[in-house]
Amino acid sequence: MSTDAVISAEALTKRYGSVVAVDGVDLTVRRGEAFGFLGPNGAGKTTTLRMLLGLVRPSSGRASILGRPPGDPDALRRTGSLIEGPGFYPYLSGRTNLELMARYAAVPASRVMPALEAVDLAGRAGDRFGSYSLGMKQRLGVAAALLKDPELVILDEPTNGLDPQGMRDMRALIADLGDQGRTVILSSHLMQEVQAVCQRVAVIDHGHIVTVGTVEELRGQPDLEVRATPSDTALATLRALSYVESVRPDGGHLVVTVPTRHTADVTRELVAAGVAVTGLRRTERQLEDVFFDLTSQSGSASDATQEPSHV
Ligand SMILES: Nc1ncnc2c1ncn2[C@@H]1O[C@H](COP(=O)(O)OP(=O)(O)OP(=O)(O)O)[C@@H](O)[C@H]1O
DSSP states (O other), X not given: OOTTEEEEEEXXXXXXXXXXXXXXXXXXXXXXXXXXXXXXXXXXXXXHHHHHTTSSOOSEEEEEETTBOTTOHHHHHTEEEESSOOOOOTTSBHHHHHHHHHHHTTOOGGGHHHHHHHTTOGGXXXXXXXXXXXXXXXXXXXXXXXXXXXXXXXXXXXXXXXXHHHHHHHHHHHHXXXXXXXXXXXXXXXXXXXXXXXXXXXXXXXXEEEEEEEHHHHHOSOEEEEEEESHHHHHHHHHTXXXXXXXXXXXXXXXEEOOGGGHHHHHHHHHHTTOEEEEEEEEOOOHHHHHHHHSSOOTTOOOSOSSSOBO
């Protein structure tokens, strides 16, 4: 196991009767990265995270977290998690709720205000939890996860149920956690979310990891979309270029697979061949397209989220 692995899982499996919730998951999360765990509802994300935290016993396979077995007290002391919303008292303030949690977790009370500040709730710290918006409640959950000033933060679907503004705030908060040098694991069924805050992503479907890579690796190389006239001359010119991997007409334009460093060469060659280039743009594949290619999900799969880009 590499020494910079904060989490490592080998063939991790969980069965509930005949249901195989997690099926032979291999996973490595490196120190300091924001790692996305992306998959549709029921894919096995929560079960995997619960096994890593020692909340659920694996049926088979092995895992280590911060170099310790799941559930090890030292590893738990260095880990903050938001798996199921922690139970807060509605009639107590956000601050008092956290003070109680801090006492229970043997964390100094002096950690409470920094945790509230980290989630931008310091100004409402004295208000009753019951009066908080859903976004504020979720942020208080993250503050609870930060009480121990953890090296590793595990967040399971932290934006569930939030409105677009709440989602944006939560994403900014998660990005900040990564910038502070913490290792962050974010589980989500939202492509945009994972794409926005994570460097590496594991896609999970039906309990299996179907792919792991950086967001860029998963998206692959962007194609170049060229609008040019006359198009037959453009097509012939592009096909003759050694660094162009493929060219195909698509509607009114040509889709060219060519390394990004040759973009300027493509334009120059076309112009030299007497072609008028009227449009040129890179078309990035979204993680969503990659996911639909990799899994059994259909592009129209939908559930009740506020965003269009989801699994
Ligand atoms: N305690 C349990 N008993 C029986 N089946 C379970 C249990 N926990 C999870 N499962 C099943 O395991 C599968 C994976 O569930 P899990 O909650 O890990 O998925 P998920 O990817 O986190 O999805 P969601 O986003 O909906 O929570 C599902 O089919 C679920 O019904």
